Structure formats: C-alpha cells, structure tokens
Amino acid sequence: MKVTNHPLPIIVEQPELILAGLQTTMSLAHNTTMQLWQTLGPLKKLIHNKSNDGSYSVQCYVDNFMSIPFTPETKFVKWAAVAVTTENNIPKELEVLKIPEGKWAVFLYKGTTSDFGKFAQYVYQEWLPSSGYQLDHRPHYEFMASDYLGPNQPDAQEEVWIPII
Secondary structure, eight states: OOOSSOOSOEEEEEOOEEEEEEEEEEOSTTOOHHHHHHHHHHHGGGOOOBSSSOEEEEEEOOTTTTTSOOOTTOOEEEEEEEEBSOSTTOOTTOEEEEEOOEEEEEEEEESOGGGHHHHHHIIIIIIHHHHSOOBOSSOEEEEEOTTOOOTTOTTOEEEEEEEEO
C-alpha cells in the first residue's frame, strides 16, 4: 500500500497534558464530531489559560481496542478540546481531560477526514505490528495548529498521536 503521508513517526515522550473541552460517545456510523466542534467553538473564547493556540481531537477507546473488530458501529468517547496550563478556572460549560504522560508515535497526516481511514489502516495494521512497539491504553489524539485548514481540505495537516509502550 502506498501511503502519501509520512509513513514513519517521530517517537516522543510527553508529560501529562491537561485539556478543557466537550465530550460525547459516538461511533463512526453515527459520527457527531462536527456538532461537537460547533458547540465548542463559541466556548473557546471563555478559556483564558490556554497553553497553545491549537485544538485537540481526542478518542478514548475501550481497553481491548486492538483485540476486537473495530466496526463503524464501535462506540468510543470523542473530545473536542484545547490545552490549558491548569485545570483551575475552567468555564463551567467545559470538562477537563488529563492525558497521562507517556511515549507516543507522532505521525504527520495531510488530507481530508474522508481519506483518514486508509492512513489509520496503515498505522494500526502495518506500522504498529512491525514497529517493535505495542499500543498503550491511553487516549489517541490529533493536534491541529491554529492555521489548520479544515477537515475537508486536501492540504490540511495535523499531528496524529498514538500511545505506545
């Protein structure tokens, strides 16, 4: 399979990440990501202790994520969030998610969300099994910088953070 994105990640050790945002339980078949981001949009201006200008799209999967078939109906928790310096003074409309410190495989993805499935298939079915790493049970996330072009733009770039051990 030819991967148009950078096929090799950078391996990074990252300290705990504190996020403020909104969450929902969903599946790919019943994808409510757009509504989640539309709801967060106006609330972002209420957050005064952001640690950067980017946004985080976070997926929290069940413990046995890699050992069960992942289908379009598989439910997971999705977050739309921003990084904050502290969990204090978070607007009451938002929740806090702490992503534990650990090791991550960070891939650069360029393209639309409709093409992301091919990229994810490469990461989980080709790269991970041959990498010498194992998937860790921590949230998976994408970081979009403040100049992110949007989910339907072919030139949009984001970092894809996969938890590994």
